Amino acid sequence: MTVLHNPVIRGFAPDPSLVRVGAWYYVATSSFEWFPTIPVHRSRDLAHWEYAGHVRGAVPGGSLAGVPDSGGVWAPSLSWDGERFWVVYSVVRSVGTPYFDLDTYVATATEVDGEWSAPRRIASHGFDPALFHHEGRLWLLNMQSDHRPGGQRFAGIVLTELDRETLARVGDTHLLLRHERLIEGPKLVKRDGWFHLVLADGGTGVEHGVLVARSRAITGPYELDSQPLLTTRDDPSVPLQKAGHAELVETPDGEWVMSHLAARPLRTPDGPRCPLGRETAIQALTWDKAGWPRLRQGGWHPAVEVDVPTPPAEPGPRLADPDDPLGWPWSTPRGYADPGWADATARPGWIRLRGRHGPESRWAYSLLAQRITEHRAEAEVTVEARPRSFTQAAGLVLRYNSEAYLSLDLTWAEPEGEEQRGQQWRGEGRTVLSLVEREEFGTRRAAVVDVAAGAPLTLGVTVEDGRARFWYVREGVRAPVGPPLDFTRLSDDYGSKLRFTGSMAGVHAVDLVDSSFTADFTGFRLTCW
Structure with missing residues (x-):
């Protein structure tokens, strides 16, 4: 066992997407208007993380000139199909308007620090896309946005099959779930015959949380869990606030862990403020008798210290170029x-x-x-x-x-x-x-x-x-x-x-x-x- 201390990637490192490839775990995070685009970190024990590279070329043309603050590259989702890494993300060019004016792209690479393919635009229903590889088929998850007057900007979670080679749409798009609360950040994981739909809900502030829904069929219908998997909205004293935007991953030994974002507020006379931004954290999971994921420590509050089922490991050989005086950690x-x-x-x-x-x-x-x-x-x-x-x-x-x-x-x-x-x-x-x-x-x-x-x-x-x-x-x-x-x-x-x-x-x-x-x-x- 290894004891990790959250956040494991500290400072501005939001919307973590976690994937395991062999003995290595990788996390991709949002970069917004900053370069390098889509930083990727890696770890062998989930406790000690190192910068491993970034998705170079993620922005067509190599420039985000003119995009508003907090626009740019939102919520990348990293996945592995057994042969190569895939990353899907949105480039958002309007913030705080009914139109996000976004484009969603896919790129691939055999190594995270290697050459990424030129980004290819795909169906762009909304931000927070994710890819799900299942039985040789490729599925795209999205939140959809309704820009119309009176419409819901967060109008549900949709699923579209893509051709693995051309990335063209295959068949109809399916509306998987709508909810009275704001839901976004969809991820899919299959376990024991159930498709588990992991969702961020409540927005990315202090109301943030994680909901899970499940279905026997990938296209639904999905039933919601009766309780949140993760949130701090009910207790402002929890050290890790704004907890949400999660991804579930199985370890080589059949244990489960979850990445999520969180923030460490400073208490001020004007209320809590988080100048470090949203950061990356890891929790250990278990599954209850009914087959729903739960935090191993019980409840739904994130823990700062977590025992994870990995042997302690030192960082590997550095992938980023240590001789580049203008490279990481510069942005x-x-x-x-x-x-x-x-x-x-x-x-x-x-x-x-x-x-x-x-x-x-x-x-x-x-x-x-x-x-x-x-x-x-x-x-x-x-x-x-x-x-x-x-x-x-x-x-x-x-x-x-x-x-x-x-x-x-x-x-x-x-x-x-x-x-x-x-x-x-x-x-x-x-x-x-x-x-x-x-x-x-x-x-x-x-x-x-x-x-x-x-x-x-x-x-x-x-x-x-x-x-x-x-x-x-x-x-x-x-x-x-x-x-x-x-x-x-x-x-x-x-x-x-x-x-x-x-x-x-x-x-x-x-x-x-x-x-x-x-x-x-x-x-x-x-x-x-």
Whole structure:
């Protein structure tokens, strides 16, 4: 037996899809507007996970430029047919509207870190697709969405058979189940003559849960279990909240486990907030006398510590390229890091970023960021740059999305007390650190500090108790910049809009005029504990 500690994949790692291939377990997670698309982790004991690669090429054209925050790649489902991996997912281009404007794609590969086939578009009833391989046939599960006025946006679960070679539809689509609660995330598993339909219900917030229905025939009718398999909606004190979006997998010894998403909230005066986003967890299952799946510890609340029926195992040989200075754990918004704006070769030991659009851009923003995985964290980096206008900036950023970030930037400002009169074109002005707080309802500058021009400068931020305290190193000592800022606003739970990702720490550069401005960064460190 092995004891795992949930979440097993920490930080922004939502909508986990679990599959076992031989002695290895693999999990694919949603990436939304971030690249690399569809990260995949692997483990031999369900407790210790490592990054194993991603589905390169998942987005046709290689760009999500223009997609809204929390759009992009939703809820991939990973499966194995005995010869190759399959992944099915939706690219969502509208969020918070009656139309999701999505396309659903399938790609395959013989190795998760290998070459994936070009994505092929298939029937796109709604998001949260899944594939079910059964007796040589291929079935597509979807939630369907009704965009019409008065229609249900979550209008039931549908099943369509696909031709395994062409992926064309075979026969009619079947409506398997509708429910008074919001249901999505369908997965199928067969056991003892029953097709078990595993569903996410209640939405992906604090009402989230897992329901199971079953049928003797794949096309139904399906009967619902009398109780949830998993939820925390009835108890806000459970450490793992928002539990749902599950997948059931059998171990080599005939035991069963379940992956699901969960979140670890911080308690604030404004209610619980989850700046780390939704994370990946694992539970052990059993089956009751009537043949329904149950949590092994009883009830329906997820456990933090779980005994799983696997021998302890060390991680295997690393699959990701450790020599790629811009590879994982770095992520970039809406496209891969491109040598045109991110260069790790121009100056050995440094990363050079070329400024492009500002941090609210959905098109061309020069940002490298890494997932924050604990509520206590610290990031620092040394930056060298010569901004000559207020249109140029570079620095350290904590980011959730284009409407939620905190940044400490090296930039230019007019001489103190003067208004803008074109001083930058006359060689006048000063170099400053500017601390900016952006949230859904506006932007404010929290502090400005004069610094020496041209010299390398170490910037940092410490996150603790829901507060972000920015600093820089002056004469070998950390000097605070501005007041503590509210880190919990960088969360799924703040504001009026749908949010599905998680907070990150990184470096960025901005040049709003001609992208001639560059900034060099070295020594980036993100520590989470």
